[in-house]
Amino acid sequence: MTNISFPENADAAAAREALGWLHTARFLTTAAQLQHLPAPGVPEIAFVGRSNAGKSSAINALTQQTRLAFASKTPGRTQHINLFALGRGGAHEASLADLPGYGWAAVPQADKERWQRVMATYLCERESLAGVVLLCDARHGLRELDEALLELIAPRVEQGMPFLVLLTKADKLNSTQQAKALQIARLQTAGGQALLFSALRRKGLNEAALWLRRVAAGGAVVEDTPQ
Numbered sequence: 619m620t621n622i623s624f625p626e627n628a629d630a631a632a633a634r635e636a637l638g639w640l641h642t643a644r645f646l647t648t649a650a651q652l653q654h655l656p657a658p659g660v661p662e663i664a665f666v667g668r669s670n671a672g673k674s675s676a677i678n679a680l681t682q683q684t685r686l687a688f689a690s691k692t693p694g695r696t697q698h699i700n701l702f703a704l705g706r707g708g709a710h711e712a713s714l715a716d717l718p719g720y721g722w723a724a725v726p727q728a729d730k731e732r733w734q735r736v737m738a739t740y741l742c743e744r745e746s747l748a749g750v751v752l753l754c755d756a757r758h759g760l761r762e763l764d765e766a767l768l769e770l771i772a773p774r775v776e777q778g779m780p781f782l783v784l785l786t787k788a789d790k791l792n793s794t795q796q797a798k799a800l801q802i803a804r805l806q807t808a809g810g811q812a813l814l815f816s817a818l819r820r821k822g823l824n825e826a827a828l829w830l831r832r833v834a835a836g837g838a839v840v841e842d843t844p845q
């Protein structure tokens with residue numbers, strides 16, 4: 619597994635730089651089907667998770683833009699793969715991909731199955747996929763569909779693709795609950811990387827920004843971090 623280190627107190631200057639870079643995010647394209655995605659080129663980092671997990675809110679928080687990714691109270695809102703370009707001075711150095719959430723009961727079975735296929739193909743075969751951020755509600759932790767997704771990407775993770783679990787909406791837990799949620803997530807990801815995150819309180823923002831920056835830069839891999 620490729621781990622990217624989280625300094626105890628994320629180096630402030632590096633985090634500022636990473637957040638400044640993320641702030642350059644602009645809408646690139648939306649794709650209902652994989653063949654509508656741009657030809658693989660720059661590194662792409664995918665945000666995946668259950669419907670309502672907080673993917674769009676996390677992208678907005680990380681890019682410090684209020685409505686770049688559409689965040690909604692209506693689960694299942696994101697139905698396409700939305701790509702955002704990153705890079706200063708108009709350069710396109712990397713993309714963030716906001717993927718449709720899974721697990722929303724009200725979605726018709728046929729749509730669910732179609733999306734599962736689209737997502738599985740994207741995650742397993744997209745050449746330019748450089749990293750995956752799996753978001754899950756800190757109150758619920760990783761659930762069955764999240765575990766299935768982890769299994770799906772396991773071969774790529776074993777080959778070194780960086781992978782991060784963001785435990786979202788951490789503001790809804792007290793500090794004891796937060797610590798427990800983090801511990802469980804780390805066990806479930808077999809010692810993988812996990813962070814407490816709150817778009818609302820900007821918790822975990824520096825660490826997540828640094829992670830994204832390093833993955834986009836080619837994963838400047840540092841060490842296996844026993845966290």
Ligand SMILES: Nc1nc2c(ncn2[C@@H]2O[C@H](COP(=O)(O)OP(=O)(O)OP(=O)(O)O)[C@@H](O)[C@H]2O)c(=O)[nH]1
Pocket residue numbers: 667668669670671672673674675676688689690691692693694695696718719720786787788789790815816817818819
């Ligand atoms: N308290 C709290 N609520 C949050 C946070 N992040 C997201 N939410 C709320 O959770 C709901 C879902 O957020 P989204 O960002 O739209 O979730 P999503 O994963 O993009 O959902 P889909 O696109 O439907 O898959 C919204 O009502 C958000 O306001 C957070 O950090 N704290």
Ligand SMILES: [Mg+2]
Pocket residue numbers: 673674675688689690695696716
């Ligand atoms: Mg969304």
